Amino acid sequence: MYQINAIDDFDVTEFTDTFQLKETTAPDAVLVRSSVVPDSLITNHLLLVARSGIGTNTINIDACTKNGTAVFNTPGANANAVKELVLQSLFASVRPLQAAIDATAELSGDQLQAKAEATRHQFVGGELYGKTVGIIGLGAIGQRLANSCYHLGMQVIGYNRSPKNLQHVQQLETIEEVLQLADFVVLLLPLSDGTRHIMAAKQFREMRENATLLNFGRGELVDQDALLTALKQGQFHHYVTDFPHRDLQHNSAVTILPHLGGNTIEALSNSANITLQNTRDFLEAGTIRSSVNFPTADLPFTSPQRLTFFYEDRPTFWADVTAVLNQFGLPILEMMSNTRDTVGYTIVNTNLIEHHLTINQRTELQQALSALPGMIRLRMLDNPSELLPVLELQP
Numbered sequence: 136m137y138q139i140n141a142i143d144d145f146d147v148t149e150f151t152d153t154f155q156l157k158e159t160t161a162p163d164a165v166l167v168r169s170s171v172v173p174d175s176l177i178t179n180h181l182l183l184v185a186r187s188g189i190g191t192n193t194i195n196i197d198a199c200t201k202n203g204t205a206v207f208n209t210p211g212a213n214a215n216a217v218k219e220l221v222l223q224s225l226f227a228s229v230r231p232l233q234a235a236i237d238a239t240a241e242l243s244g245d246q247l248q249a250k251a252e253a254t255r256h257q258f259v260g261g262e263l264y265g266k267t268v269g270i271i272g273l274g275a276i277g278q279r280l281a282n283s284c285y286h287l288g289m290q291v292i293g294y295n296r297s298p299k300n301l302q303h304v305q306q307l308e309t310i311e312e313v314l315q316l317a318d319f320v321v322l323l324l325p326l327s328d329g330t331r332h333i334m335a336a337k338q339f340r341e342m343r344e345n346a347t348l349l350n351f352g353r354g355e356l357v358d359q360d361a362l363l364t365a366l367k368q369g370q371f372h373h374y375v376t377d378f379p380h381r382d383l384q385h386n387s388a389v390t391i392l393p394h395l396g397g398n399t400i401e402a403l404s405n406s407a408n409i410t411l412q413n414t415r416d417f418l419e420a421g422t423i424r425s426s427v428n429f430p431t432a433d434l435p436f437t438s439p440q441r442l443t444f445f446y447e448d449r450p451t452f453w454a455d456v457t458a459v460l461n462q463f464g465l466p467i468l469e470m471m472s473n474t475r476d477t478v479g480y481t482i483v484n485t486n487l488i489e490h491h492l493t494i495n496q497r498t499e500l501q502q503a504l505s506a507l508p509g510m511i512r513l514r515m516l517d518n519p520s521e522l523l524p525v526l527e528l529q530p
């Protein structure tokens with residue numbers, strides 16, 4: 136039974152045949168939303184970190200890769216939720232609905248309708264139709280947002296590091312070109328070394344005076360000191376952010392939400408289900424779907440056992456593995472292999488039972504494979520299916 140440390144809340148009731156929640160310092164797996172995963176949890180035991188959500192900036196991915204720990208996330212699972220919140224924020228940017236609701240609630244006495252209508256001049260709004268939205272980051276959320284804005288009659292422009300094949304977006308070569316044209320700029324980028332402070336003094340100077348900047352990516356995409364200066368100097372009109380910070384509070388040019396983007400019943404349940412499913416499939420079968428540091432790998436588990444290798448990719452790695460398997464007389468019933476950047480991952484279906492490996496031989500096999508240059512993590516898995524024979528090791 137695998138030990139799982141859930142840093143945030145997860146309902147694992149349906150998965151208790153594979154794993155149990157435990158607050159241990161050396162878990163086999165960590166489940167997390169956007170809380171920080173402490174480096175101290177990245178021990179030899181840690182097989183995976185599963186992030187329910189998309190941003191993995193609170194996880195030390197390099198340390199996980201070096202440790203042979205797979206990091207999963209849930210691409211697209213909360214994209215619609217974020218898109219709808221951005222739309223809600225766009226509408227709220229042009230119509231002072233909350234102020235009107237609050238003022239109407241304060242009215243009393245007779246002739247309420249007439250009194251209320253007499254206040255309407257204070258709440259005249261604008262329209263999104265015909266305005267220009269500039270979307271920076273045209274991924275799962277950005278693309279959905281672009282389509283919705285197009286159907287609202289907006290002009291949609293955007294920027295992505297690698298241009299995308301999109302029907303309704305005029306993609307520009309630089310962020311600055313987007314900033315010069317947009318009434319609304321929406322940040323939907325991941326946080327990385329390449330995107331930190333992607334919006335700084337130089338970029339704010341390119342923005343239109345009437346523009347609103349909406350940041351639903353991450354707080355650190357924006358250089359906050361430069362932002363506050365730009366707002367003070369009237370370089371642009373308003374900042375809406377989903378990422379609270381003390382220095383942004385009590386500023387009438389700033390609207391702060393408490394990181395609500397993916398916070399719908401649907402998105403939370405989609406993301407959590409995918410997270411738990413990915414966790415079970417990796418722990419039981421070594422299957423890799425939607426990992427940010429391991430290559431994708433999925434092979435039906437049709438044999439009594441399987442071996443999985445995560446390794447630094449090099450030309451003769453596979454020949455070396457085969458030589459060790461031959462030495463122990465182990466068959467390769469089926470295999471699949473995939474690489475990503477400098478690492479590789481291989482699954483080999485095999486049968487230790489038929490080949491009567493003793494406990495000692497199994498240990499020796501593990502040692503020989505682990506000693507191969509570049510091997511980062513080796514796993515030997517028994518098929519959890521009740522239909523297959525259980526391995527009975529000879530003493």
Ligand SMILES: NC(=O)C1=CN([C@@H]2O[C@H](COP(=O)(O)OP(=O)(O)OC[C@H]3O[C@@H](n4cnc5c(N)ncnc54)[C@H](O)[C@@H]3O)[C@@H](O)[C@H]2O)C=CC1
Pocket residue numbers: 189190191210211213214217271272273274275276277294295296297323324325326329330351352353377394395396397398
């Ligand atoms: N406010 C909230 O609750 C949420 C915030 N997010 C944030 O939004 C981000 C985007 O989410 P998705 O659209 O689902 O992810 P995604 O991975 O589908 O899209 C990210 C896009 O950004 C592009 N990109 C990456 N680096 C870039 C750079 N330096 N310059 C230009 N483009 C670059 C990628 O090519 C990709 O198209 C997440 O990484 C997360 O930080 C995501 C979900 C919820």
Ligand SMILES: O=C(O)C(=O)COP(=O)(O)O
Pocket residue numbers: 168169170187188189190191213394396397398
């Ligand atoms: O998916 C993301 O990156 C988010 O920011 C939303 O995550 P959370 O609401 O913290 O689970």
